[in-house]
Amino acid sequence: MITFKNVSKVYANGTHALTDINMQIEQGEFVFIVGSSGAGKSTFLKLLMCEEQPTEGEIVINDTVITDLPRRKIPFLRRTMGIVFQDFRLIDSMSVYDNVAFAMHVVGATPQEIRRRVPYMLSLVNLQEKAKCRPKELSGGEQQRVGLARALINNPKLIIADEPTGNVDPALSFEIVDLLSEINRRGTTILMVTHEHGLVKHFHRRIVEIQGGRIVADTGKVETSDEAE
Amino acid sequence: MRLSNLRYLLKEGAKNIWTNRTMSIASIAVLVSCLLLTGAAILLSMNIDSAMASVEGSNSIKVYCEQGLPTLKSVQVGEEIMKLDNVKSCELVLKDEAVEEMMDSLGDNGTVLESLLGDENFLPDAYRISMEDLSKYDETAASILAIDGVDQIIDYKDVAEKLTDLDNMVSTAGMWIVLLLSLVSLFIISNTIRVAMFSRRLQISIMKSVGATNWFVRLPFVVEGVLIGLISGLLSSLLLNIVYQNALGALAGINIFDPVDIGPLQGSITLLFVLAGMIFGAVGGMISITRYLHKEGSSFSIF
Ligand SMILES: Nc1ncnc2c1ncn2[C@@H]1O[C@H](COP(=O)(O)OP(=O)(O)O)[C@@H](O)[C@H]1O
Numbered sequence: 124m125i126t127f128k129n130v131s132k133v134y135a136n137g138t139h140a141l142t143d144i145n146m147q148i149e150q151g152e153f154v155f156i157v158g159s160s161g162a163g164k165s166t167f168l169k170l171l172m173c174e175e176q177p178t179e180g181e182i183v184i185n186d187t188v189i190t191d192l193p194r195r196k197i198p199f200l201r202r203t204m205g206i207v208f209q210d211f212r213l214i215d216s217m218s219v220y221d222n223v224a225f226a227m228h229v230v231g232a233t234p235q236e237i238r239r240r241v242p243y244m245l246s247l248v249n250l251q252e253k254a255k256c257r258p259k260e261l262s263g264g265e266q267q268r269v270g271l272a273r274a275l276i277n278n279p280k281l282i283i284a285d286e287p288t289g290n291v292d293p294a295l296s297f298e299i300v301d302l303l304s305e306i307n308r309r310g311t312t313i314l315m316v317t318h319e320h321g322l323v324k325h326f327h328r329r330i331v332e333i334q335g336g337r338i339v340a341d342t343g344k345v346e347t348s349d350e351a352e
Numbered sequence: 353m354r355l356s357n358l359r360y361l362l363k364e365g366a367k368n369i370w371t372n373r374t375m376s377i378a379s380i381a382v383l384v385s386c387l388l389l390t391g392a393a394i395l396l397s398m399n400i401d402s403a404m405a406s407v408e409g410s411n412s413i414k415v416y417c418e419q420g421l422p423t424l425k426s427v428q429v430g431e432e433i434m435k436l437d438n439v440k441s442c443e444l445v446l447k448d449e450a451v452e453e454m455m456d457s458l459g460d461n462g463t464v465l466e467s468l469l470g471d472e473n474f475l476p477d478a479y480r481i482s483m484e485d486l487s488k489y490d491e492t493a494a495s496i497l498a499i500d501g502v503d504q505i506i507d508y509k510d511v512a513e514k515l516t517d518l519d520n521m522v523s524t525a526g527m528w529i530v531l532l533l534s535l536v537s538l539f540i541i542s543n544t545i546r547v548a549m550f551s552r553r554l555q556i557s558i559m560k561s562v563g564a565t566n567w568f569v570r571l572p573f574v575v576e577g578v579l580i581g582l583i584s585g586l587l588s589s590l591l592l593n594i595v596y597q598n599a600l601g602a603l604a605g606i607n608i609f610d611p612v613d614i615g616p617l618q619g620s621i622t623l624l625f626v627l628a629g630m631i632f633g634a635v636g637g638m639i640s641i642t643r644y645l646h647k648e649g650s651s652f653s654i655f
């Protein structure tokens with residue numbers, strides 16, 4: 124599904140964030156990306172989202188070479204991915220429901236589609252009772268579940284999450300990753316950056332370690348059976 | 353574009369205006385001033401034109417024949433005058449009529465002039481003439497003076513010249529003022545919208561992260577500008593009407609010329625103002641959103 128070929132990224136200020144990255148991720152995989160701060164993990168995800176362009180190499184997603192995608196096509200590429208932010212990025216002046224519905228509006232969904240799909244999504248992340256609440260009235264874990272519902276609402280094939288549990292109580296982190304696992308079971312590819320060793324150890328998934336802008340370890344594809352958890 | 357999308361855009365635009373009330377009001381005030389001044393300049397210029405037309409239209413130029421010229425000769429002078437290109441009408445005022453006019457204006461005391469009628473009349477025959485085009489006044493006047501039997505011309509040339517000067521001045525000054533204010537309006541509107549955008553940068557970043565096209569991100573802000581323009585257009589055409597009616601009321605006693613009636617013009621003024629306002633708003637919005645999307649708005653993550 125995703126292929127990095129000799130990808131390097133040097134920022135305008137001369138920082139070598141990534142050097143000669145080669146890797147492949149298949150449809151339906153769940154990948155933890157680990158590494159110390161400043162290792163280049165976020166840069167790796169930004170290249171995937173077309174937020175940054177690599178200085179060298181090529182990235183292919185589903186047969187599309189995204190590294191020379193015209194600017195006007197980027198929005199349509201982003202519609203195939205759901206992005207989860209560490210800081211949730213919820214709009215405080217909107218209810219939980221509207222925060223999720225907003226993402227459908229943006230891509231031109233009809234009101235009927237929105238009315239049908241948003242409640243379903245909220246029930247998937249177990250927040251149907253909080254639909255009318257404001258984000259500020261929710262716990263960190265709940266807020267991130269809203270963020271997850273929003274990322275999933277347009278039915279992406281790929282979820283990109285940069286430290287989604289970074290602002291969530293450790294105890295509730297498992298809940299978030301459980302949800303991601305559930306989504307993964309339904310066929311969605313998951314890329315998740317995390318610092319939490321506990322999580323990585325608990326969920327037996329593929330682990331890619333980046334250090335100093337290079338991939339230093341990769342467990343490769345991990346066959347998961349539901350019983351493993 | 354679906355209807356529901358349009359509704360969404362209008363709602364977002366209106367919300368932006370409301371959230372940034374102070375800036376929105378400032379934009380509207382500046383745009384209204386600009387439109388009002390434009391309107392005032394247009395109306396002033398139209399009134400000057402109308403005053404000129406009334407000077408041109410009235411038989412305000414008098415051509416006097418030589419004193420004691422036989423009436424037959426005076427009639428020939430009239431025929432010569434009529435032959436000139438620029439003369440629209442030419443009306444003979446016989447010396448006896450002139451005396452009668454004077455007697456009328458003196459009322460009861462007019463009878464003292466009775467003795468002047470007939471052979472004792474020392475007034476010359478005269479013509480009241482009007483010209484097609486006052487700007488050709490000098491040539492026409494010269495041609496008239498060249499006619500045998502013409503003594504002098506009494507005219508309103510000065511008035512016509514002053515009106516032409518005034519008209520030019522109003523047009524030039526008006527144009528500069530309008531140009532300057534247009535720039536100020538654009539600046540203020542685009543700043544207002546930039547503030548709106550800044551206060552919504554989180555929303556914009558989320559929109560971009562879920563795959564909104566740049567157009568979709570832009571439109572609410574363009575709509576905001578257009579709404580500001582629409583409000584300003586309606587407001588200024590209403591204000592212009594009120595101010596103009598009041599000005600006419602104040603001038604009602606002084607009957608120099610027929611002022612232009614704003615009534616039949618109101619429709620086109622409103623249309624013009626609303627269109628101008630909306631174009632300004634849209635352009636102002638586009639300027640700032642394009643700048644924003646090229647700078648801060650190009651990325652959406654703060655990982
Ligand atoms: N926009 C940028 N401009 C310049 N340098 C950057 C930029 N973003 C990240 N970097 C640098 O690139 C390196 C990798 O950053 P990042 O990918 O954010 O690491 P991580 O997410 O693993 O902590 C760091 O040294 C960081 O300072």
Ligand SMILES: [Mg+2]
Nearest residue numbers: 164165285655
């Ligand atoms: Mg990071």
